[in-house]
Amino acid sequence: MRLYQFPVSHFCEKVRWALDYKGLHYEVQDLLPGRHVRTIRSLAGSSSVPLLIDNGLKIQGSAEIIDYLEQQYPQHRLTPVSSKHQAIAREWEQRLDDETGPDVRLLCYHYLLQQPSLIIPLLSYRQPWHVSWLLRLGFGKVEKGMRRWMRINERTAAAAQQRLQHTLDELGQAYQQGPFLAGPEFSRADISAASLLAPLFQPAGFDVPWPQSMPGELQGWLNQQRHNLAPLQSLYERFRSAGHELAEQQHGGVANAVSD
Incomplete structure (x- = not known):
């Protein structure tokens, strides 16, 4: 099993x-944004990541990959059993994927x-040393390209x-009503919320070189969102570390990182 990412x-x-x-x-193949296009298109129909290849099957998109994992590897279920809670989980996940x-x-x-x-240390993380140098040399083009x-x-x-303010307020209220978004158990909805909003609270377990603080006005706004981000950070610390520990117990170590 290999994850291109x-x-x-x-x-x-x-x-x-x-x-x-x-x-x-699983193994990971770390790619550089922009330069990934040729690699991914040679493997799959579009250039989007994440791309998971398992036993010759190629699955793109985070929700689609989780669907596949639920079907092929049902242990430690992430999709609620009850139709009511499953609908809630999928509704949250789709909204978080499409908008948040x-x-x-x-x-x-x-x-x-x-x-x-x-930003250069974030983009070039786990890439050969010269990638960071090239990004610095041509950063003007990189910035224009990414913005376009x-x-x-x-x-x-x-x-x-x-839009994020509205979503964070809704999530804050939802987590005040219960520990999880879709019923009594941790689910794919909670993974979606905590992972997709993780750049706003920068958990260490994400394993990238986060800035010590975000630039200017953004950090000021994030400071105002601490009460809404706290439940997500708590979920991340509790269930993300549990995932790492489970992988270590069953396989003697976390996934192997393979640089491009």
Whole structure:
């Protein structure tokens, strides 16, 4: 089993968490955003990551990968059994995948792209040493390309922040009503929420070189969101570490990292 991914991607972290939670052994192929296109298109129909290859099967997309894992490796279930709670979990996951994940990425990159010293270590993590040097040399083109590719500008960043504020308020209220989003058990909805919003609270278990603080106005806004982010950080610390420990117990170590 091999996962093609960006280490910094919160969608890839969602899949890593699911794999670890189920105690599955896998290898990762770390790719550089932009340069990944040729590699992924040679393997699958589109250039998107995460891409999981298992026994010759190729699955793209975090929700699709979790669906596959639930069918093939049902241990440590992530999809609720009851139809009611399953519908709630999938509704949350789809919303978080379609709206919240892209909004987090857009907002963070809008600010990080203004400070090459912060974003280059994130993009080049686990890449050969010269990749960081090349990114610094051509950062102007990198920034323009990323902003064009993801439609990042002042207007879209402000709109993303407004949507995120609404979602964080809803999640904060939901976690006040119970420990999980979809019924009495930890589920794929909670993994989606905690992993896709992880760049906002920067957990150590994500294993990337987070900045000590986010740039300017973004850090000020994040400080105001601590009460909403606290339940997500708690879930991450409790269940993400459990996934790592389970993988270590069953396979004698966490997944092997393989650089491109």
